[in-house]
Amino acid sequence: MRDDLDRPVPSEITDLFGSDAIAEMLRRLGAPYVALNPGSSFRGLHDSLVNYLGNRDPQILLCLHEEHAVAIAHGWAKVTGTPLAVILHANVGLMHASMAVYNAWCDRVPMMIFGATGPVDAAKRRPWIDWIHTSRDQGAIIRPYIKWDDQPASLEASLSSMLRSSVITQTAPKAPTYVCFDVTVQEERIVEIPALPAPERHVAPRMAEISESDVREVLTMLEASQKPIFLMGRMSRDQGDWDRRVALAEHFGARVVTDIKTAAAFPTRHPLHIGTPGYFVSRDAAQAIAEADLIIGFDWVDLGGTMKQSAVDVARAKVVNISLDCLLTNGWSLDHQAFSPSDLSLLADPDAAVRAMCAAVGLAENAKGQMSILSPEPAEHRAEAMISIDSLADTLAEELSNVAASYLRLTLSWSGSKCDFRGPLDYLGYDGGAGIGSGPGMAVGSALALRGSGKVPVAVLGDGDFLMGATAIWTAAHHRIPMLVVVANNRSYFNDEVHQERVAIDRDRPVENKHVGQAISEPDIDIAAIARAQGATAFGPVETIGALRATLIEAISAAQSGQTVVVDARVKPGYNHDMAEGMTNN
Known part of the structure; x- marks a missing residue:
């Protein structure tokens, strides 16, 4: 700036x-x-x-x-x-x-x-x-x-x-x-x-340290457990905290589940990470949670709902909930989610609890994980092929492979299998309340905070999200905030198309009509023109893998040089199975 x-x-x-x-x-x-x-x-x-x-x-x-x-x-x-x-x-x-x-x-x-x-x-x-x-x-x-x-x-x-x-x-x-x-x-x-x-x-009050007896109680459960699982939710952006989470999971051989609603909390390609991050629990993760004999939630969003989705036998599995969230529970907002059973509920910061457990089992303050992080399988896409959300993810990852990038936001359609998070700033999570239109503004704020970090800020936004909040881009351009926004433009409020398809099937009505009142077309909106009009550097629309690859090379370079950049990538509509099932199931 x-x-x-x-x-x-x-x-x-x-x-x-x-x-x-x-x-x-x-x-x-x-x-x-x-x-x-x-x-x-x-x-x-x-x-x-x-x-x-x-x-x-x-x-x-x-x-x-x-x-x-x-x-x-x-x-x-x-x-x-x-x-x-x-x-x-x-x-x-x-x-x-x-x-x-x-x-x-x-x-x-x-x-x-x-x-x-x-x-x-x-x-x-x-x-x-x-x-x-x-x-x-x-x-x-x-x-x-x-x-x-x-x-x-x-x-x-x-x-x-x-x-x-x-x-x-x-x-x-x-x-x-x-x-x-x-x-x-x-x-x-x-x-x-x-x-x-x-x-x-008038300093902010410190939370009381988690007691030795509480730490000992959790560790006793872990030591007796054959199949422990950690659900890691709202955790810090501190690298030391990240390293201790990995070290603790490895020490106990605990499997780990993360989600995509919250920021990166554990390496997604670590051998102990099970399933793929998602807005809803993936099938593999749900199965592992159901099989666990000890479930520890570290400020996990919707612990009760996750256990219900995973069909946990609460009579068999022990549950520990480490969170301060109940202190904000009120009668108006139901963001506190389903009431979760727990055998031990600790009012503690989750990373402070991890730190205390690491110390109690003799892991050094600067402990790091020892297991090798797996590499993603290389993906091949034909240059002339139309862009899908998965091929967009693969192409973007390929062009960012030699760049230190931070994903500020990902679309609802993003597949957790494409998440390769290896550090606490690799992904910053969704918006909390799932309010469409928040993406551009939040991306600007995060990009501003990342100035000087060496990270290239990258936000992948849906077209509906971008269009509702598009004028936030002017603030980034005016204040010279470098960032790259890739709009996964399927020309529809596709989340609601998925719902309309479910309703049509349930009522035996034409699925072909699901786009009516949902499609953002005729006329198409020139997203690049909207961005350019506000002072951003803009590209698109691009419709093939080859054009996307060439555009991203130029767009990433422009962001690295300090520009606010927007790319309009025309993608085929589609959700991964876990997302579609989670959004529409009664």
């Missing part, structure tokens, strides 16, 4: 306002960026970010839609585990962003969301606009799927709430927080910046 980008003209500050103190507090909270779409409810704060802070620390990430602002912060948190700041305009901006907030909640990522309302004092409201942009309890719009919110009524209270929101969002289990500022508080004159709460004196 260019250092001279969006540098404001220097200004001499003579008078101070409440928003100047709010901006200074935001700087002290340490978020390097604040993502926003402008709005009059925080015009005072916007001025302070630009003219009081000089648009640095934090720097504004201008977004073309509020949903993108939240998605960008979500993508950032998936890489770093730390919160960005987001500002949303009044009730209308908050409603625009609500789906993205729900995604972040379901994905358990930290994020400081700030908002504003029109004057709480009705006598100070402008006619019409301030009335429709003022809500009596604005946080109620998203309260069921955030961790904490506040609508403070004074400057001092606003500063305190900002600090509290930062601490709460970074306390495990992590999730977004929201603070709504009164526009009057922002725009009131102040004599001086008040004493600001000190973040260094």
Whole structure:
């Protein structure tokens, strides 16, 4: 990102306002960026970010839609585990962003969301606009799927709430927080910046260490087990944590299952990894889970549903659930999933539990796995052949074989057999709430967080996902964020075609009609033109393997040189069996 980008003209500050103190507090909270779409409810704060802070620390990430602002912060948190700041305009901006907030909640990522309302004092409201942009309890719009919110009524209270929101969002289990500022508080004159709460004196609480007795209980179960299996879910991006997971599994000969909803947690081609990562459990993984005599879930998403799908005999198999997730269970959102049986449930960070178990069995702090990682079978595709999702995966992997790449996102149609993840940043997972339209914004945020990592950020998005969130690409182009987006364009909302096919079969109606109201064609949408219009380098449409291979060579090179790149790859519709079965089974 260019250092001279969006540098404001220097200004001499003579008078101070409440928003100047709010901006200074935001700087002290340490978020390097604040993502926003402008709005009059925080015009005072916007001025302070630009003219009081000089648009640095934090720097504004201008977004073309509020949903993108939240998605960008979500993508950032998936890489770093730390919160960005987001500002949303009044009730209308908050409603625009609500789906993205729900995604972040379901994905358990930290994020400081700030908002504003029109004057709480009705006598100070402008006619019409301030009335429709003022809500009596604005946080109620998203309260069921955030961790904490506040609508403070004074400057001092606003500063305190900002600090509290930062601490709460970074306390495990992590999730977004929201603070709504009164526009009057922002725009009131102040004599001086008040004493600001000190973040260094209000650190996030540490989780209690997992006890020795709890560790011993789990290890006793492992030592007695003949067929243990680890279900590795929401784990950290730390390389040391990754290495310890591998070492622990090898020490006990435990088979490992991962999924594609969450980020890479274990080498997918390790001899102990069973089945293929998916949105639903693969047949091989389900069989291994059913055969296990000990199942340990490490913050696994939907442990109960996975056991049900795998037909686990709970009378025979012991179950250990290591997670903090129950602390966020509420009555509105059902993202807590099916209620899972467990013989031992530990409130602990999953990687902290792995670390404690490794130490207890004598594995070194820097322990690494010893087994060889298998190599994928080379794939052959004719140059003149039309592109399928599998041949897209193979061709992309081939062209990235000598490149350190990070898959930021993969489509619903992606086959787990094509996943070759060997490190914690190789894949960052889905969006939590399965809200279509989140992909572009999250990819931008993750790509921004990966700057300087040596990784080429690559997102493979569906056409529906891309089109709903396409204007997030402008933010990447404007801020010079290098990334490669490959749109697997099947010209359809194909997930719903699969559902319509299931319904037609069940009702003995024509399957041939499944595309009606689903196909994105006649006219086709020029995805490359949409990307190019926003300043991205764009290619396509490409329709054959040979054209895709040539295009990817050029596109990867462009991303490596610092460009935001989009490729429109026309693919044949299709899902792998496990995905189609999991999505449509009653």
